[in-house]
Amino acid sequence: MALRIWASSTANALRLSSATGPHFSPLSRSFSSVLDGLKYANSHEWVKHEGHVATIGITHHAQDHLGEVVFVELPEAGGSVTKDTSFGAVESVKATSDINSPISGEIVEVNSKLSSTPGLINSSPYEHGWMIKVKPSNPKELEHLMGAKQYTKFCEEEDAAH
Amino acid sequence: MRIPRNLEVWRLGTVNYLKALKLQEKLASDRKINKIPDTLLSLQHPPTYTLGKRRTDYNLLVPESELKNMGAELHYTQRGGDITFHGPHQAILYPIISLRDIGLGARKYVENLESTMTELSSLYGVKAHGQRKCETGVWVGDRKIGAIGVRISAGITSHGLAFNIDPDLTFFKHIVPCGIADKDVTSLRTETDLVLPDDEVIQEQLVSCFARLFGYNDIIWKDKNVIEIDG
Numbered sequence: 001m002a003l004r005i006w007a008s009s010t011a012n013a014l015r016l017s018s019a020t021g022p023h024f025s026p027l028s029r030s031f032s033s034v035l036d037g038l039k040y041a042n043s044h045e046w047v048k049h050e051g052h053v054a055t056i057g058i059t060h061h062a063q064d065h066l067g068e069v070v071f072v073e074l075p076e077a078g079g080s081v082t083k084d085t086s087f088g089a090v091e092s093v094k095a096t097s098d099i100n101s102p103i104s105g106e107i108v109e110v111n112s113k114l115s116s117t118p119g120l121i122n123s124s125p126y127e128h129g130w131m132i133k134v135k136p137s138n139p140k141e142l143e144h145l146m147g148a149k150q151y152t153k154f155c156e157e158e159d160a161a162h
Numbered sequence: 163m164r165i166p167r168n169l170e171v172w173r174l175g176t177v178n179y180l181k182a183l184k185l186q187e188k189l190a191s192d193r194k195i196n197k198i199p200d201t202l203l204s205l206q207h208p209p210t211y212t213l214g215k216r217r218t219d220y221n222l223l224v225p226e227s228e229l230k231n232m233g234a235e236l237h238y239t240q241r242g243g244d245i246t247f248h249g250p251h252q253a254i255l256y257p258i259i260s261l262r263d264i265g266l267g268a269r270k271y272v273e274n275l276e277s278t279m280t281e282l283s284s285l286y287g288v289k290a291h292g293q294r295k296c297e298t299g300v301w302v303g304d305r306k307i308g309a310i311g312v313r314i315s316a317g318i319t320s321h322g323l324a325f326n327i328d329p330d331l332t333f334f335k336h337i338v339p340c341g342i343a344d345k346d347v348t349s350l351r352t353e354t355d356l357v358l359p360d361d362e363v364i365q366e367q368l369v370s371c372f373a374r375l376f377g378y379n380d381i382i383w384k385d386k387n388v389i390e391i392d393g
Contacts (some may be wrong), residue, residue: 043317065267068296071216086315089215094243094298095268095312096215158265 033060040151041102067092072114109133169378174205186320200259207248209234221245221338241321243311244341252329262317279308281371286354305348
């Protein structure tokens with residue numbers, strides 16, 4: 001854990017960023033399965049808030065605990081999501097698992113690639129495996145979510161519990 | 163210090179599929195708000211075919227009208243997995259438990275369900291195995307003895323496993339079971355040399371394997387008539 005935090009602070013200090021936005025740290029990604037600059041729910045979804053749009057997906061920890069995703073059910077654009085309520089589901093190892101939205105808002109875009117390539121959730125949970133884009137109706141909800149360090153600790157505690 | 167965990171087991175006898183589904187939905191929402199502890203339903207179904215969320219009804223090889231003639235029902239569900247058959251002498255376990263409380267993900271939960279069935283099989287000298295990549299379930303060689311289909315919503319499980327004690331295997335001929343075309347279905351009766359006790363005994367043993375694998379300290383057994391529960 002110390003190594004991860006060191007790596008992400010180093011990345012931040014060096015101001016490493018990808019072309020997609022100032023808050024991403026590709027270096028920390030190779031050391032860590034938790035990305036800086038994202039917000040996290042305790043049901044293991046992540047939110048990337050950029051301007052008026054928030055992108056939502058599930059974390060590396062979540063996809064690892066699910067196993068290989070073979071099917072994804074997503075809502076249609078134009079619909080709405082409510083904080084802590086299910087908006088879709090994934091199937092892996094003969095289990096369908098609900099996916100919950102960390103925030104409320106209007107769905108503006110849905111990742112259509114996931115119906116033909118559900119495995120993107122496993123191979124690229126923070127990038128190509130994104131699920132929906134939402135216009136947040138209540139941006140304050142983002143403040144209640146965890147940051148990277150807090151989420152990392154949360155995962156470790158959860159895994160140690162059994 | 164570990165808090166002791168209890169499992170409440172409801173022995174339900176034979177239950178209509180939809181009744182059992184309604185009961186699970188109620189229990190899952192009760193479990194979500196901690197109104198009830200981890201609960202396990204132990205039962206059998208009358209002849210019933212079921213489909214999962216992916217609605218793979220192309221794996222049903224006969225028209226739905228013919229199922230009625232056979233005395234079987236067909237139901238579409240929200241569980242994972244493909245088409246399967248449930249019927250008399252097949253032991254069903256529906257755990258309604260909080261995975262978040264025990265920090266298990268779907269993959270590990272399903273592995274434990276597989277182990278429950280492989281352990282039970284070994285009690286009768288049958289070498290079964292799970293954890294086959296891409297083919298969740300429990301196998302004896304190339305023959306499937308146990309199936310799994312699960313739903314996880316708000317971290318609470320429903321549906322579960324089906325273990326073939328001695329069901330009428332001809333019912334499986336009308337489907338491509340679990341979507342796997344080239345493999346047979348088998349049963350404990352077919353695979354063991356031992357004389358089998360009553361189903362109730364085997365079902366209790368299955369529950370005990372489950373409880374041990376999931377680390378429960380105590381089992382509280384309850385015999386329930388599901389018609390009374392309906393209310």
